[in-house]
Amino acid sequence: MSPTMFDRYLRAFSETLTMVSISVAISIFVGLVLAVTLVATAPGGLYPRPRFNKAVSVVVNVFRAIPFIILLVALLPFTRLIVGTTLGTWAAIVPLSIHLIAFYTRIAQVSLNEVDHGLIEAAHAMGFRRWHIVRHVMLPEALPGIVGGMTVCVIAMINSSAMAGAVGAGGLGDLAIRYGYERYETEVLFQIIVILVALVTTVQFGGEWLSRRVDHRR
Amino acid sequence: MIRKSAAVPAAFDETPEAAPAEAHIVFEGIGKTYAGGVRALNGVSFEIRRGGVFGIIGRSGAGKSTLLRAINMLERPTEGRVRVDGVDVAALSEAELMRLRRRIGMIFQHFNLLAAKTVRENVGLPLEVAGVPAAEVRRRVDALLDLVGLSDKAEVYPAKLSGGQKQRVGIARALVHDPEILLCDEATSALDPETTASILDLLRDINAKLGLTVVLITHDMAVIRAICDEVLVLDGGDIVEQGPVWKVFGDPKGDATRALLSPLRHGLPADLAARLRPEPPPHGGHAVLALRFTGESHPEGVSLAALLALAPDAKLLHGGVDRIQGHAQGDLIVSVPVAAMRSAVGARFSPDSLKVLGYVAHDV
Ligand SMILES: Nc1ncnc2c1ncn2[C@@H]1O[C@H](COP(=O)(O)OP(=O)(O)OP(=O)(O)O)[C@@H](O)[C@H]1O
Numbered sequence: 288m289s290p291t292m293f294d295r296y297l298r299a300f301s302e303t304l305t306m307v308s309i310s311v312a313i314s315i316f317v318g319l320v321l322a323v324t325l326v327a328t329a330p331g332g333l334y335p336r337p338r339f340n341k342a343v344s345v346v347v348n349v350f351r352a353i354p355f356i357i358l359l360v361a362l363l364p365f366t367r368l369i370v371g372t373t374l375g376t377w378a379a380i381v382p383l384s385i386h387l388i389a390f391y392t393r394i395a396q397v398s399l400n401e402v403d404h405g406l407i408e409a410a411h412a413m414g415f416r417r418w419h420i421v422r423h424v425m426l427p428e429a430l431p432g433i434v435g436g437m438t439v440c441v442i443a444m445i446n447s448s449a450m451a452g453a454v455g456a457g458g459l460g461d462l463a464i465r466y467g468y469e470r471y472e473t474e475v476l477f478q479i480i481v482i483l484v485a486l487v488t489t490v491q492f493g494g495e496w497l498s499r500r501v502d503h504r505r
Numbered sequence: 506m507i508r509k510s511a512a513v514p515a516a517f518d519e520t521p522e523a524a525p526a527e528a529h530i531v532f533e534g535i536g537k538t539y540a541g542g543v544r545a546l547n548g549v550s551f552e553i554r555r556g557g558v559f560g561i562i563g564r565s566g567a568g569k570s571t572l573l574r575a576i577n578m579l580e581r582p583t584e585g586r587v588r589v590d591g592v593d594v595a596a597l598s599e600a601e602l603m604r605l606r607r608r609i610g611m612i613f614q615h616f617n618l619l620a621a622k623t624v625r626e627n628v629g630l631p632l633e634v635a636g637v638p639a640a641e642v643r644r645r646v647d648a649l650l651d652l653v654g655l656s657d658k659a660e661v662y663p664a665k666l667s668g669g670q671k672q673r674v675g676i677a678r679a680l681v682h683d684p685e686i687l688l689c690d691e692a693t694s695a696l697d698p699e700t701t702a703s704i705l706d707l708l709r710d711i712n713a714k715l716g717l718t719v720v721l722i723t724h725d726m727a728v729i730r731a732i733c734d735e736v737l738v739l740d741g742g743d744i745v746e747q748g749p750v751w752k753v754f755g756d757p758k759g760d761a762t763r764a765l766l767s768p769l770r771h772g773l774p775a776d777l778a779a780r781l782r783p784e785p786p787p788h789g790g791h792a793v794l795a796l797r798f799t800g801e802s803h804p805e806g807v808s809l810a811a812l813l814a815l816a817p818d819a820k821l822l823h824g825g826v827d828r829i830q831g832h833a834q835g836d837l838i839v840s841v842p843v844a845a846m847r848s849a850v851g852a853r854f855s856p857d858s859l860k861v862l863g864y865v866a867h868d869v
């Protein structure tokens with residue numbers, strides 16, 4: 288492998304890592320906030336606001352329904368507003384995050400809803416404030432699912448970021464398409480596949496290990 | 506079989522009616538219609554006295570949990586008032602209700618422990634969220650784990666505990682705010698008989714040591730017999746009867762109560778029932794009698810001499826006597842030769858009820 292090619296790999300790898308880590312971090316934070324909001328404002332929840340709940344839910348569904356590549360294009364004006372450009376890694380992070388927020392909100396929401404209602408009731412009986420129920424009961428009890436969802440998200444992001452080449456964001460997927468697909472350099476394509484498989488496997492095992500660490504249910 | 510522990514407070518030996526009991530929790534016409542239109546309670550009124558162990562029994566769906574949960578407003582009644590220490594709990598603000606709830610501990614059938622927290626964290630959490638300093642939390646938790654006999658499990662997660670141990674953690678957690686009332690919704694229903702007995706001993710112990718008022722729901726009459734002072738029978742949202750356990754158990758008035766108590770009663774065994782005939786056989790035979798002692802007229806027990814005086818050939822076929830709150834009560838099924846029967850029902854021997862169940866041709 289020539290030094291310039293190696294540099295390309297290194298750059299693509301770091302671009303993928305940047306896109307994935309930043310958009311995952313943003314999405315997990317915002318997604319968790321949205322999931323807690325959805326669970327808490329649901330009818331029968333801690334702060335029931337049925338109409339507000341419905342509205343948030345519809346918005347999340349809209350973003351869930353749009354395929355990433357279309358979202359990427361549709362969001363261009365918004366992206367320009369946020370990061371000042373529609374090209375490059377940062378320009379890809381905006382649609383990636385929004386796509387992932389909607390995805391992760393639903394995953395986290397399922398985990399939060401699975402928390403045994405008896406625990407919430409017990410907390411009420413013990414005189415917990417509602418916020419304490421979220422903080423000390425719902426979030427810790429849902430943690431194994433929340434962490435498991437993060438693993439799924441990171442992997443989904445590694446996949447989606449391959450499409451971010453469309454806005455010149457670079458990354459491994461972009462490299463594979465430009466050299467492997469457009470220039471028929473199958474060797475590059477093959478090497479990138481190996482790197483991606485290794486990356487996804489590492490994330491998967493790491494995520495499973497972390498999930499087990501935080502799961503005390505058995 | 507669940508038996509009363511040796512540490513039964515002396516209060517049982519006094520007549521329960523003698524001490525004027527102060528009401529701790531008062532229900533005034535509590536009614537509840539759930540959102541779907543289900544009528545769970547039909548305006549029930551009664552009092553729970555301070556420092557006692559009060560049992561609520563009834564069939565599934567009778568409204569027991571709804572009633573219990575009205576005490577700490579986990580379920581708001583749609584009619585009536587619940588007063589705790591004279592205070593109408595429905596009228597409290599959110600902050601006041603939170604303070605009230607800290608004075609009322611609660612334990613559950615499925616324990617409801619946090620899987621993500623250790624035993625120590627589970628017990629300490631209610632104090633932590635109430636802003637108690639960490640050192641004080643530690644001290645309290647240690648003392649409570651000691652009380653429930655789980656000091657060696659402090660750093661263990663609930664998943665690693667047996668059902669009985671989980672309920673002990675539940676009890677420790679419920680006591681962490683030094684409550685005046687402990688609510689138990691089928692706290693032993695998920696436990697085996699031996700573990701149930703140990704949990705009941707613990708509850709009895711806590712009731713005696715800390716003097717708190719215990720209100721418990723159960724399907725298990727043996728639980729009521731083992732630790733309650735007073736019992737309330739609920740059926741279809743109405744009170745069937747209420748009173749000291751020995752009275753209700755000794756002489757149940759309602760059909761629902763009798764049905765609930767039947768597993769504890771010594772009924773007529775099937776083989777005997779099959780041989781009974783309504784009329785005495787032409788040449789003698791034996792009468793089968795059911796004697797019932799309610800604990801009212803012979804609280805001290807059933808005289809064996811009197812039993813013998815029934816007739817020299819009388820036989821005890823089936824039965825048993827239980828001592829509940831110092832009142833001996835139970836059912837005895839005896840056979841007596843028909844010839845000797847008249848003298849048998851003499852003045853010296855008077856069960857609270859005597860019924861001729863039928864006759865058998867030969868000796869049984
Ligand atoms: N949240 C609810 N919504 C609607 N109906 C309810 C609700 N909770 C209880 N009910 C109904 O109210 C009635 C009384 O229920 P409750 O739970 O108080 O009975 P219970 O005596 O505790 O029964 P069990 O012994 O089975 O626990 C039942 O008919 C039940 O179906």
Ligand SMILES: [Mg+2]
Pocket residue numbers: 569570571690
């Ligand atoms: Mg119930």
